[in-house]
Amino acid sequence: MAGFFIARDAVSQASDVVVEIDGKPAYTFPIDRNRTLEVQGPFGKTIIEIRDRRVRIADVHCPNKLCMKQGWVSGGVIVCLPNRLVVFVGKGHGAKGVDAVAG
Amino acid sequence: MRNRFIFFFMIACMLPVFSCTKNKDAVYRKSRALMDTYVTISVVAGSGERAESAIDKAFLEIERFGHKVNFFSKDSEISLINREAGVKEVRVSPETMDLIKRAVSIAGKTGGAFDPTIGSVMKLWDFHEGIKPPDEEIRSALPLVNYRNVRIDEEKSTVFLEKKGMMLDLGGIAKGYAADLGVASLRKEGIASGIVAVAGDIRTFGLKPDGGLWNIGLRNPRQKDESDELIARMHLGGKAISTAGDYERFFMADGKRYHHLLDPSTGYPADCCRSVSVVSDEGVLSDAFSTAVFILGPDRGLSLLRQMDLDAVVVDKEGRIISTPGLKGKIEIEEND
Numbered sequence: 361m362a363g364f365f366i367a368r369d370a371v372s373q374a375s376d377v378v379v380e381i382d383g384k385p386a387y388t389f390p391i392d393r394n395r396t397l398e399v400q401g402p403f404g405k406t407i408i409e410i411r412d413r414r415v416r417i418a419d420v421h422c423p424n425k426l427c428m429k430q431g432w433v434s435g436g437v438i439v440c441l442p443n444r445l446v447v448f449v450g451k452g453h454g455a456k457g458v459d460a461v462a463g
Numbered sequence: 464m465r466n467r468f469i470f471f472f473m474i475a476c477m478l479p480v481f482s483c484t485k486n487k488d489a490v491y492r493k494s495r496a497l498m499d500t501y502v503t504i505s506v507v508a509g510s511g512e513r514a515e516s517a518i519d520k521a522f523l524e525i526e527r528f529g530h531k532v533n534f535f536s537k538d539s540e541i542s543l544i545n546r547e548a549g550v551k552e553v554r555v556s557p558e559t560m561d562l563i564k565r566a567v568s569i570a571g572k573t574g575g576a577f578d579p580t581i582g583s584v585m586k587l588w589d590f591h592e593g594i595k596p597p598d599e600e601i602r603s604a605l606p607l608v609n610y611r612n613v614r615i616d617e618e619k620s621t622v623f624l625e626k627k628g629m630m631l632d633l634g635g636i637a638k639g640y641a642a643d644l645g646v647a648s649l650r651k652e653g654i655a656s657g658i659v660a661v662a663g664d665i666r667t668f669g670l671k672p673d674g675g676l677w678n679i680g681l682r683n684p685r686q687k688d689e690s691d692e693l694i695a696r697m698h699l700g701g702k703a704i705s706t707a708g709d710y711e712r713f714f715m716a717d718g719k720r721y722h723h724l725l726d727p728s729t730g731y732p733a734d735c736c737r738s739v740s741v742v743s744d745e746g747v748l749s750d751a752f753s754t755a756v757f758i759l760g761p762d763r764g765l766s767l768l769r770q771m772d773l774d775a776v777v778v779d780k781e782g783r784i785i786s787t788p789g790l791k792g793k794i795e796i797e798e799n800d
Contacts, residue, residue, distance in 0.1 A: 383495040383522075424591050435692075437494070439501050446496050458696060459490075459505060459671075462740050463663045463682030463706035 377415050378448040379408065391415070391449065401443030408447060415449045480505070488672040490657075493518045498529035498641060498661060506649060506657035507672050517652035521659065524648040525641045531559050532637045534582065534630075541631050545582065549627025554620055558644070563615060563622055565747055566636050570610035573755035573767060578727035582630025583607040587730075590723050593714030601730035604628075608727045639705050639750025642666035646746075659746075663711075666703040666746040676700040676793075683799065684710045684737035684778055691799040694784060695776060698793050699742065705749035707757040708738035726758050735760030735780055742774040742790065761785060 379387040379399060389395065389410060396418065397408040404421030414432040422442035430438055438447040479489030491514035494503040504521055508514035533539040540559045547553050555563070566579035583604045587596035612625040624631065638661040645659035646666050656669020658677055667677045676698040683694045697704065709732070713722035726733040741753040752773055756764030761779045765787070768775050774789040786794055 380494070380496075426591065437501055439496055441496055441499055444496055446494060446501055448494065458678045458680035458693070460503065460658050460660045460665050460667075460677070461663065461680040461682055461693070462665050462697075462704045463684070463708050463711075463738060 376448075377408075377410055380446040380448070382444045399445060401440070401445050403442050406440060406443055406445055415447060417447070479511070490672065491515070491518070493522075495522050497522065497526050498638060499533070499535070500638070500662040502641075502645070502662070503660045504645060504649070504657065505660075506654045507669065508654060514654075517649050517654045520652055521645040521648040525645050525661065528558055528641055528644055529637075531556060532562060532633050534632050534634060541633060544622050544624060545630045548624035548629040552614070552616065552619070552621040552623035555622055557620070560615070560617070560620055560622070562633060562637065562640050562747070563613065563631070564617075565640070566631075566633060566751065567610050567613050567615065569636070569748070569751040569755070572771065573752070573759070575610060575727055576758040576767075577635060577751045577755035578608055578610045579631050579633055579636065580608050580610050580613060580624070580629055581635075581725055581727050582632035583628055584725055584727075584730040585632050585634075585723070586630065588721070588723070588725070590712040590714055590721070593716065593721075595716060595721055605730050608730070635707075635754040636747060636751040638662060638664040639666075639703065639746035639748070642703065642746035661746075664703075664705040664746055664750050667699045668701055670700050679704055681740050681776060682706065682708065682710075682738070683797075684708050685782065686710075691797070693797050694778065694799065695786075695797055696795045697742070697776075697790070702742050702744065703746040703749040704740055704742050705746065705753045706738055706740040707736075707753040709734075709736070709757075710738070724754060724757050733758045733760070736764075737778040737780060737782065739764065739778070740776045741768070748773070 377389045377391050378385055391413050394411045399406045407419040409416050409418040414434045416432045417427040417438055420428055420440055427438050427440040433449050435449055480492045487509050488507050490505050490507055491511055492505040494501055502525055504518045506514045506517060531540045534541055540555045544553045570578050587600050607626055607629045614623040614625055641661045642659045642664050643666060646668050649657055659666050679697045679699055680693040681695040683691050686692055707724055709722040713720050722732045724733055736757045739753045739757040741749045743749045761777050768787060774787040777785045784796060
């Protein structure tokens with residue numbers, strides 16, 4: 361059942377939220393539907409919140425919680441290195457109309 | 464069942480992010496967490512399979528190199544050199560040797576504004592927890608910062624730090640070098656154009672499928688919201704760009720910003736710039752010179768850039784944007800409030 365749920369979301373035409381675990385894309389969700397996700401990593405659970413077309417790490421079990429401190433993101437990347445978890449937010453995962461961002 | 468879906472998403476991820484109607488080439492993009500940051504590689508290829516195979520090989524190359532030069536890993540070649548400082552020379556791999564040689568050479572060209580032996584002072588600061596070390600600790604560690612005390616023996620492939628307590632920290636150059644390694648790996652796989660972005664250290668090569676240059680955004684060092692994320696856009700082909708900014712790792716204390724770009728002559732953060740982005744032919748140059756120009760400040764930094772024939776965009780401490788004449792026609796400044 362979980363598979364159908366993920367597959368349906370993956371074909372959404374809305375801007376995506378892609379969750380990668382250990383370098384491999386694991387889940388894709390539309391950014392236009394509010395939800396709270398729970399993802400398991402080496403340091404335990406990471407709670408990812410999608411709300412009002414923005415994404416944040418709401419809770420994480422790791423030593424420094426840097427990804428939580430990043431706050432809400434509407435385009436770009438949230439990285440939790442200890443959990444080897446990367447959340448890409450938005451189509452192309454970056455700033456408007458550019459191929460990459462320096463800085 | 465789960466594995467099938469993961470496989471589906473991996474394929475989905477390699478769908479082109481940008482395609483051209485005139486031919487089959489398209490831009491494919493993939494990211495991975497490597498070198499304590501995230502690396503994004505975009506390539507122009509005829510198929511997702513070809514792109515993914517080349518990108519994965521470049522990731523492996525960057526990962527392998529990253530392990531060797533990781534300041535925080537006790538097993539890295541850099542940590543071994545640091546542990547044996549003042550004791551004995553350490554044999555290193557050709558890449559580590561090459562990177563240290565480049566770092567010491569650039570340190571000389573910048574008059575020590577970029578110094579790869581900043582490690583003994585850098586380790587006193589904790590930018591995550593917001594801890595400023597006592598002044599006395601900085602003062603006593605400062606004599607250990609001097610690139611002239613790195614002894615390199617190319618014949619024996621060894622590196623020796625002459626004083627006990629000295630520490631190499633290649634954080635100001637390794638990511639740019641890794642971007643160069645990524646491009647070399649992609650080219651070996653027959654990829655003629657793309658972008659390797661090791662966090663904000665970017666190396667472009669070739670052109671986009673439509674024959675255009677790559678569009679690179681420059682981050683606004685004082686971003687207020689999503690509308691002013693960029694201060695400028697640049698159009699680059701075959702060039703590298705890196706930014707040193709006071710907004711990357713910092714904490715505020717007593718109304719003052721303490722960031723990770725430490726002046727090797729004082730041990731404290733340099734405060735003449737908000738960000739410096741250097742454009743050059745190699746990631747290793749852009750990375751190290753962006754740090755050096757940030758430390759030197761706009762006046763002395765721009766003079767160094769002229770001397771080295773490099774281009775840059777400097778945001779000074781007042782927020783004024785200065786770009787070098789060589790960037791004329793390649794840069795558009797954003798109109799932020």
